[in-house]
Amino acid sequence: MKRGWIIGGAVVIVAVFGWLLFGGLEKNVVFFLTPKELLAKGNDGIGVPVRLGGQVKPGSVKWNAQTLDLRFTVTDGAREMQVHSTGAPPQMFRDGMGVVVEGRAGAGGVFEATGLMVKHSNAYRAPKPGEEAHEKYKTLIQQSTK
Amino acid sequence: MSLKREGKLTSSTDHLRDTQAARPPRTSNWLAFVSFAAVIAAQAYAILTSPADADMGHLQKIMYVHVPAAWMTFLSFFVVLVFSVRYLWRRQENDDLIAASAAEVGATFNGLTLMLGMIWGRPAWGVWWVWDARLTSTLVLFLIFVGYLALRAFTEDAQQKAQWSAAVGAIGALNVPIVYMSVKWWRTLHQPPSSPETLDPAYTLGLRINAIAMLLVLIYFIRRRYEIARLERAVEHMAEAAAMGGG
Amino acid sequence: MDASNITFIIAAYTVTWIVLLGYLLRLVRKGGRARADYERMAQQRSGEKSQ
Numbered sequence A: 001m002k003r004g005w006i007i008g009g010a011v012v013i014v015a016v017f018g019w020l021l022f023g024g025l026e027k028n029v030v031f032f033l034t035p036k037e038l039l040a041k042g043n044d045g046i047g048v049p050v051r052l053g054g055q056v057k058p059g060s061v062k063w064n065a066q067t068l069d070l071r072f073t074v075t076d077g078a079r080e081m082q083v084h085s086t087g088a089p090p091q092m093f094r095d096g097m098g099v100v101v102e103g104r105a106g107a108g109g110v111f112e113a114t115g116l117m118v119k120h121s122n123a124y125r126a127p128k129p130g131e132e133a134h135e136k137y138k139t140l141i142q143q144s145t146k
Numbered sequence B: 001m002s003l004k005r006e007g008k009l010t011s012s013t014d015h016l017r018d019t020q021a022a023r024p025p026r027t028s029n030w031l032a033f034v035s036f037a038a039v040i041a042a043q044a045y046a047i048l049t050s051p052a053d054a055d056m057g058h059l060q061k062i063m064y065v066h067v068p069a070a071w072m073t074f075l076s077f078f079v080v081l082v083f084s085v086r087y088l089w090r091r092q093e094n095d096d097l098i099a100a101s102a103a104e105v106g107a108t109f110n111g112l113t114l115m116l117g118m119i120w121g122r123p124a125w126g127v128w129w130v131w132d133a134r135l136t137s138t139l140v141l142f143l144i145f146v147g148y149l150a151l152r153a154f155t156e157d158a159q160q161k162a163q164w165s166a167a168v169g170a171i172g173a174l175n176v177p178i179v180y181m182s183v184k185w186w187r188t189l190h191q192p193p194s195s196p197e198t199l200d201p202a203y204t205l206g207l208r209i210n211a212i213a214m215l216l217v218l219i220y221f222i223r224r225r226y227e228i229a230r231l232e233r234a235v236e237h238m239a240e241a242a243a244m245g246g247g
Numbered sequence C: 001m002d003a004s005n006i007t008f009i010i011a012a013y014t015v016t017w018i019v020l021l022g023y024l025l026r027l028v029r030k031g032g033r034a035r036a037d038y039e040r041m042a043q044q045r046s047g048e049k050s051q
Helices: A002-029 A035-040 A135-145 B002-022 B030-049 B058-090 B093-125 B133-154 B158-173 B175-185 B201-243 C002-050
Strands: A050-056 A062-064 A069-075 A080-086 A098-105 A110-119
Touching: A035 A050, A035 A080, A050 A080, A080 A098, A110 B093, B030 B058, B030 B201, B030 C002, B058 B093, B058 B133, B058 B158, B058 B175, B058 B201, B058 C002, B093 B133, B093 B158, B093 B201, B093 C002, B133 B158, B133 B175, B158 B175, B201 C002
Parallel strands: A080 A110
Antiparallel strands: A050 A069, A050 A098, A062 A069, A069 A080, A098 A110
C-alpha cells in the first residue's frame, strides 16, 4: 500500500522530469512569440505550431455566433497579425485584452488558431463609470516584448 | 545491598533526566482557535468589502486564498532551508525535525496553491493548466517535496534520514526564488506579481489580512507537526534504549 | 458571466477549507496517537526501572 504510493509517485516525478528534459522546457521557457517575432522568422514561421501572444487590437473582433467563426487581430504595438479561430472564446476574451493563441501561421498571413487563452495583467481595479478596461493591456504587451 | 540500591537510584534519576530533556513541548490549542478564526474573519471581510474587478469581476476573490497559499509555500520552504543548513552544520536532531515539519506543511500549501491556480485559470484564462515557466516550476517544487517526504518515509536509519533529507530540502528550497522570479525572467501566461501600484487599495487590505491569518495557521501547523515529530522520536529513543537492555 | 463564475469561487474556497481542516484533522489524529504511545512507553520504562 505504502510502497505502491511511493512507486507511483516516483514514476510521476521521473515522467515529468523526462518530459522537461526532452523538449518541453526549452519550448515553454518562452511561452509565446509576439507578432513581431513571428513575422521576423519569415517563411520559417509559417506552418509550424507556435503560440502567438499580444493584445487583441481594439475594434478588430468579428464574431459570428451562427458559424462560431472568430476573427481578430493580435498586436504587440509594433506589428500585428490576423487570427482566425473556430469555437466560442473564453469568457474573458474581449477587445483590448491580452491573449495567447495556439496554432500555425498560414501562408496567406492569417494565423489559424487551435487554442485560445486570455492573458491577464497584474492590475486589479474596480471599474469606474465609462472606463475603457483595455488600456492596461497595452503596457502589459510592451513589458513582455522588452 | 546498599550499593545495588544506589546503582538503581542513579539509573532511575538518569532516566528521569532523559525523559525530562526529551519531553516534547505541548502546543496549546489557543493558537489553533485564533488562527482559524482569523482566516474566517479575514475571508469574510475581503469577500464582503471588495468590489468586482474591472475585467475579472468577482473571480478576483480567488486571489485571497491563492496568493496567501503561495506565500505560505515559499515561507515554509524557507524554514526548511534554514533548518536543513543548520542541521548539516550542527547535527542537532531537532533541527532535522523542524525542517521535516515545515516541509510537510509547505507541500500541503504547495498542493493547495496548484489546485487553486487551476480553479482560477479555467475561467480567467480559458484553460485549467498550461506548461509555462511559472506553473511548471511550481509543480516541480511540489514534486521535489513530495519526494522529500517519500524519502523520509522510506529511510529507516534516523541519521541517514536526517542527512539525506537536509540535502534534498536545502537544494529543493533553492527552487523557491526560481518559482518567484519565473514570471519576470521568462515570458509566461501567468501574470507577474501585483504590487501596491497595480493593486487597487480596495483589494490590498483584504489580501494583507488574509496573508496574516494564513501565517498564523502556518505557524500553528508547523509547531504542532514538530511537537508530534518530537513525541515520535522520543518513543523511538525509549524503544532503542529498552532494546539495549533497559539502560 | 458572474452566474457561472460563482461556481469557481465557491470551489476555490471549498478546496481551501477542505485542505486546511483535512490537515488539522491529520495533526489531531497523529498527535493523539503519538502522545498515547509516548505516555505508554514512558510509563513502561519507569515501571521497569523501579522494579
